[in-house]
Amino acid sequence: MTRCELLQKIHELDFALQEIVLFLDTHPEDMNAIRLYNEYNKKANELEMAYERKYGPINLSDNIGLENMPWAWIKNPWPWNK
Numbered sequence: 001m002t003r004c005e006l007l008q009k010i011h012e013l014d015f016a017l018q019e020i021v022l023f024l025d026t027h028p029e030d031m032n033a034i035r036l037y038n039e040y041n042k043k044a045n046e047l048e049m050a051y052e053r054k055y056g057p058i059n060l061s062d063n064i065g066l067e068n069m070p071w072a073w074i075k076n077p078w079p080w081n082k
Contacts, residue, residue, distance in 0.1 A: 006051050010058070013044040 001009070020037045027033060051058050 003051075003055055006047060006054075007058075010044060010047050010051060013040050013047065016040050017044060 017037065017040050020033055020040065024030065024033050024037065048058050
């Protein structure tokens with residue numbers, strides 16, 4: 001997957017996860033929704049780790065700490081700088 005394709009897939013999964021959470025707010029015992037949430041969450045985490053290994057941190061909170069000074073996120077292109 002290219003950088004853009006990987007980021008797009010992560011965004012799609014994040015959107016789906018938010019929608020499932022909203023559904024679960026009103027259907028907290030729906031096992032299919034819970035299963036789907038867990039499946040999408042696992043896949044999103046895997047894709048985020050793959051992205052970070054190849055391109056650097058995807059979230060600012062993933063890059064905080066003295067060992068990462070200067071912060072690597074500033075060195076990567078911003079999402080709108082394709």
